[in-house]
Amino acid sequence: MRPTNASVIAAIRQLIAYTQLEDGTSQSFRTRAYEKAIDAIAATHSNVAEMSVSELREIDGIGDATARKIVEFASNGSIGKVERLKTKFPPTMLELMKIPGLGPKTVLRLQEHLGVTDVAGLEDALDKQLVRTLPGLGVKSEEKIARSIQLLGIHSDETRTPIHDAMGIAARVMAELSASVDIDRIEYAGSLRRLSETIGDIDILVASDDAASVTERFIGLPGVTATLGSGDTKASVVIDDRIQVDLRVVREENFGAAWLYFTGSKGHNIELRQRSLERDTTLNEYSLSSVPTGEVIAARTESEIYSALGLAWITPEVREGAGEIAAADAGALPRPVSVEDIKGDLHLHTDRSGDGRSTLEAMLDAASARGLEYVAITDHAENLTMNGLSRAEMLEQHAEIEEQRVRRPEMAILAGVELNIDAEGSIDYDPEFLELFDIGVASVHSYFDLDTTAQTARIIAAMENPAVTIIGHPTGRKIGSRPGIMFDLDAVLEAAVETGTALEINSSLQRLDLSAPFLRRAVEVPGVRFVISTDSHHASGLSNMKWGVSLARKGWVRPSSVLNSLPKNEFLAVLGIHGTDSAAEGVQYRDDH
Numbered sequence: 180m181r182p183t184n185a186s187v188i189a190a191i192r193q194l195i196a197y198t199q200l201e202d203g204t205s206q207s208f209r210t211r212a213y214e215k216a217i218d219a220i221a222a223t224h225s226n227v228a229e230m231s232v233s234e235l236r237e238i239d240g241i242g243d244a245t246a247r248k249i250v251e252f253a254s255n256g257s258i259g260k261v262e263r264l265k266t267k268f269p270p271t272m273l274e275l276m277k278i279p280g281l282g283p284k285t286v287l288r289l290q291e292h293l294g295v296t297d298v299a300g301l302e303d304a305l306d307k308q309l310v311r312t313l314p315g316l317g318v319k320s321e322e323k324i325a326r327s328i329q330l331l332g333i334h335s336d337e338t339r340t341p342i343h344d345a346m347g348i349a350a351r352v353m354a355e356l357s358a359s360v361d362i363d364r365i366e367y368a369g370s371l372r373r374l375s376e377t378i379g380d381i382d383i384l385v386a387s388d389d390a391a392s393v394t395e396r397f398i399g400l401p402g403v404t405a406t407l408g409s410g411d412t413k414a415s416v417v418i419d420d421r422i423q424v425d426l427r428v429v430r431e432e433n434f435g436a437a438w439l440y441f442t443g444s445k446g447h448n449i450e451l452r453q454r455s456l457e458r459d460t461t462l463n464e465y466s467l468s469s470v471p472t473g474e475v476i477a478a479r480t481e482s483e484i485y486s487a488l489g490l491a492w493i494t495p496e497v498r499e500g501a502g503e504i505a506a507a508d509a510g511a512l513p514r515p516v517s518v519e520d521i522k523g524d525l526h527l528h529t530d531r532s533g534d535g536r537s538t539l540e541a542m543l544d545a546a547s548a549r550g551l552e553y554v555a556i557t558d559h560a561e562n563l564t565m566n567g568l569s570r571a572e573m574l575e576q577h578a579e580i581e582e583q584r585v586r587r588p589e590m591a592i593l594a595g596v597e598l599n600i601d602a603e604g605s606i607d608y609d610p611e612f613l614e615l616f617d618i619g620v621a622s623v624h625s626y627f628d629l630d631t632t633a634q635t636a637r638i639i640a641a642m643e644n645p646a647v648t649i650i651g652h653p654t655g656r657k658i659g660s661r662p663g664i665m666f667d668l669d670a671v672l673e674a675a676v677e678t679g680t681a682l683e684i685n686s687s688l689q690r691l692d693l694s695a696p697f698l699r700r701a702v703e704v705p706g707v708r709f710v711i712s713t714d715s716h717h718a719s720g721l722s723n724m725k726w727g728v729s730l731a732r733k734g735w736v737r738p739s740s741v742l743n744s745l746p747k748n749e750f751l752a753v754l755g756i757h758g759t760d761s762a763a764e765g766v767q768y769r770d771d772h
Contacts, residue, residue: 181228181253182401183358185351188217189402189419190252190261191245196273197264199283216245218536221719228253256401270420271297274338277660279327280320288313298333323628330662332377339377340422341659343688346371348418349381352400360396362387363431368441372495374729376658376691380423382441390428397426433465435480440464446500447493454488454504462488496695496733513702516711516731518724520744523553526597526620526651526683526712527721531576532558533566536717539579543587545718552747553591555618556580560607562599563624570612577615591747591756593617597651602626602633604640606647613646617756620683620712622651627664634666642671642680648754649710650675652685652692668697669704676706681742684734686713686727687720698734709736710743 182190195213199205219240220227227235227249235246248258268290275286275298289295292313293304301324304310311321332339340348349367357365362385366372369382387393390412397414398406407415412428429437440448440463455462459470466478467487477483482492490507494515497503506512527542528535537545539556546554558576561567568576573596580594595618598606606613606621613619621641629637641647653671654663675682682701685692693701701707711727713720731741738744742753 181226182256183351183354184220184223184227185347185354186401187227187249187252188220189347189351190258191217191220191248193273193419194248194258194261196276197261197268199276200268200272200287201264203284203287205283212242213245215240216242216249252401265420269296274298275301278324278331278333279661280324285313285316288315298328302328327662331659338422339379341689342371342374342376342378342691343658345378345381345422346688348402348422348424349383351402352381352383352397352418352424355400356383356385356393356397360387360392361389362393364434366438368438369443372442373444373498374496374691374695374726374733376694378422380425381418383424383426384434384438384441385426385428386431386434387428388430393428394426429465431479433478435482435484436462436466436478437464439481439484442495442498444499447498447504450500450504451488454490458488460487494732496729497735513735513737516728516736516738516741516744518728520738520741521551521711521724521728522746523551523555523591523743523750524713524715524721524724525555525593525595525618525649525710525743526557526685526714527554528558528597528714528716529556529576531568531572532716533563534559534716539576539583541718542715542721543583543590543592545715545721547587547590549721549724551590553593553743553750555593555595555620557595557597557618557620560596560598562601562607563597567599567607570608573615591751593754593756595620597622598641598647599624600637600641602629602637604637604644606641606644610646616646618648618754619644619646620649620651621647623653623655623664627655627661629664631665631667634664635670638666638671639674642674642678647680649681649683649712651683651712652687652690652714653682654692654694654697656692656694657689658691663692663694668700672701672704672707675708676704679708681708681710683714684709684711684727684731684736686711686723686725686730688723688726690714691726691730693734695730695733698731698736702735702737702740708740708742711741712743 191213195210198209219238223238232246232250235241235249236243252258272286275281276283293309295301295304305321305325310316310324311318349371353365364386366384367381368384371378371381385393394409394414398409398416402418403416404420405417414426416424418424427441452462455467460476461468461470466475467484468475477487485492493503493507503512524546529539529542530536559567561569577594580592584592594616596616598619598621600606600621600623638650656663682693711731713723715721
């Protein structure tokens with residue numbers, strides 16, 4: 180079987196990382212060429228692993244050298260250059276490059292001058308204050324690196340993978356396994372299913388009557404760099420030299436019990452087993468069974484097991500042993516938000532933004548295909564270096580939006596903007612120009628090192644600006660690579676209620692911002708409103724709404740507090756926009772409020 184495009188992209192990403200080390204920079208010509216090829220592969224519907232070099236070169240964005248490496252990977256399951264570079268640069272050096280302040284050049288210096296090639300070695304060098312002795316670094320750099328390690332929760336004794344990367348690997352494994360062997364069902368479980376921010380290992384559960392064939396194929400998948408063990412019904416491998424993936428194969432009639440067991444968490448499972456014993460039953464990975472008779476009561480689905488234990492099905496995101504079972508028993512667990520609840524997406528970028536990849540029309544087509552009733556186009560404002568739009572460009576886009584409103588009368592298309600919150604809380608443009616926008620998303624894109632007092636003040640100042648409707652990705656974090664800003668959450672929540680500003684639940688797996696612990700605190704404050712948005716920079720990104728919804732569930736957010744769960748006219752009325760029932764009226768949004 181040929182690798183999928185996802186595996187090819189993963190192989191090229193690994194090639195990029197090693198090339199950055201070889202070149203000593205993250206922006207070499209070769210790196211940019213590989214990144215361009217990834218975009219090209221992601222945009223094609225054909226399996227590039229089935230193409231020849233000449234066929235690959237016909238795809239815009241794939242050059243001759245990259246085409247040859249793709250063919251090599253498709254044939255051998257590896258790229259020779261990567262394998263050669265692994266002998267020079269241990270895979271642990273790739274993990275170092277994810278720490279803020281450690282680019283390829285600095286990581287090479289750590290290796291050359293201090294012999295540091297992993298997190299444990301770096302922590303030891305920091306403790307001994309050796310990092311400050313490297314060329315180009317100093318005390319401040321050393322302190323910043325140490326602080327980043329602490330805030331990101333990086334521990335030398337436990338390798339964890341950001342959820343964005345882990346989810347991609349899980350999807351790859353599941354797609355390739357499903358395509359190459361006969362199975363009845365396949366799902367991921369464990370902390371990945373519970374939407375944990377970082378993942379220790381990936382659990383894959385398969386229903387099949389031919390477990391031996393499934394495990395044999397599993398250990399031979401593209402990207403497997405080590406086999407840790409295998410048997411008739413289970414196996415463990417390492418993918419991309421990066422993360423352990425565990426497979427378990429069960430019969431379909433036991434799938435529900437196994438999925439419940441392997442999803443966890445440990446605390447949730449212990450409480451369920453205790454509840455089971457109180458009912459004279461026993462619960463394990465195979466079934467819920469009667470103690471006196473041994474009769475199987477439920478095993479095929481999770482819902483049947485929860486029901487037999489006197490509970491409604493509990494969504495996996497909240498299964499953390501944090502009071503969810505008691506709340507469910509008392510009928511106090513919030514109704515989980517669903518994708519179907521969401522009527523609009525309020526954070527979308529087009530190719531007018533420097534980091535956008537799809538046209539306005541393509542973004543609206545994607546929104547229409549998902550049945551959305553309204554969207555907000557929120558390209559970056561002028562103060563964001565490289566990516567922001569000038570006033571003239573914004574006005575050009577407004578004209579384009581009005582044309583689309585006429586063509587799409589069924590959808591409310593809001594002329595929005597993603598504004599930049601500066602160090603004092605000011606935002607882009609002057610008040611008069613800001614009146615031209617229907618909606619404003621204000622976000623932190625800079626000054627991440629300010630103290631808690633300053634960060635709190637700038638967020639609240641932005642909320643008090645009448646042009647700001649939503650605070651986007653409030654902490655500004657990127658999971659695994661950038662810690663979020665620290666602010667007084669209680670003060671920000673109070674200001675959100677007073678100003679009527681909504682807080683974004685950002686659906687990007689790289690952000691998942693606000694975090695679930697913050698959401699659990701926020702839902703306790705009456706009057707706090709949220710929006711769940713995708714922050715899409717490509718048309719394909721609108722499908723990420725499911726992750727924002729999943730995060731909302733993990734944070735116990737009620738659908739009634741999600742602003743974009745309102746039907747179109749109710750939502751527009753909240754914004755003070757009226758008269759949108761016809762195309763002729765629909766182009767008057769900005770004049771109406």
